Amino acid sequence: MNKAKDSVRYEAKVISQPMIELSGVCKDFLKPSGEVHSVLRNIHLAVAKGEFVSIVGPTGCGKSTTLSLIAGFEPPTQGMVRIRGETLQGINPLAACVFQTENAFPWKTVIDNVSLGLRLRGKDKREAYAEASRWIEIVGLKGFEGHYPHQLSGGMRKRVALAQTLIVQPEILLMDESFSALDVHTRHLMENELLKIWEETSASVIFITHDLEEAIALSDRVIVLSAGPAATVKGDYKIHLPRPRNVAEVRFDPAFMKLHEQIWNDLRDEVMISYADAARNK
Template structure:
């Protein structure tokens, strides 16, 4: 057994709540992710999935417990982390090429070298010919391709993705799922992918982690034994996919119902 690349040990995160109280977003969270592993995280709305990404990225420190990358406590943003948010960070005044080149430039690459790296990734995500376009000239799916290239151009060791495709229509979302699997394959990067869509989690991931209603902790960790490479639309039609879905949904449904009960009690 090799040591995990990412590890959360009994991690708890508290925030100031309304009315001067304390809100516990995640509690006693244990999670391990190996290098090259794709882990999807699902759970009820507002349960703390995004907070988990913040702990791994170093954007938020744990209130108690530990967050480790390469066996070392996270104190600030670790090297080699790429983060793709729900809302893209595409700069409207920069072209596609210059948006993707920004990361290498900030890491010290010359303008020529950064643009060369960016051009390669623009091609990899299927935007060859659009290098000189600006964000307002792109569709939502094309902007997501730019954001994906921005995330991967620095060749991160860890990729954190917070519902990156949730705003897309169904057809475009499926195309982006295939695109993500294609460009991630062979990189060796570990991925933690947060989503509300259980189907999306299964077609993408090696494991699906289910979180409880708030405060979140892990209540289920399910291997996804679907062969790679995967074509996401074909995978959804298989008996294996349906069986995995039923197994995970039994656990996830209980947590969704618990979250609804929590919300109803707060309103009452």
């Protein structure tokens, strides 16, 4: 896909009604001492249908909290979370999550784990197995249907997690440090696998990562959160790199390097603030 087509694709996304919208969102938690701890303050963020957005920021700035608000695991203290224009109340029915930790049941085989979501939605075993087999092949695990999680490598278990999530065809895919535990080579393979599958769907993706290079390589936009407490959106960067992308090769593109320098200048200041705050609170 050339740069002109990539630009058209991006513009088509951003002019549509947002799939996800956070308007003036604040999130506070009550400490055991009774003191109010403000995690997020006045967050404004809109994500279009089919858009891939990564969120970066210092440790403890509220990245995972933002994901929880979109998933509906937590309500905002102030402001609103809207999904397709409707205020979110309770669990987000359009979203599915892939976390850093393993979510496969160790006593179930690959095909049983992958088909579970459909079985819970009422599909009979034969139909669920047929669809699970298709997704197992899509993520490159054909032939491992009868294996148990402990018989798979870390990268293969992440492929199972992707298949488990994507088989229910979520309109919103939420990923929290999903590849951080993998070695660099497996990580690149999984990133490319994710992009290949995403480009065949219309899912909106929110991807949380500490790795700025990963964020740029994967995304249409990179959001920088400020240091906590009371983190807010400091930067919102469009990533106009052509697709399809190879996440290892795109890092050598001069445009990638320029984006990395620009975003890192924003992010570095927040990281230093976070380190200074942590040192004072020791």
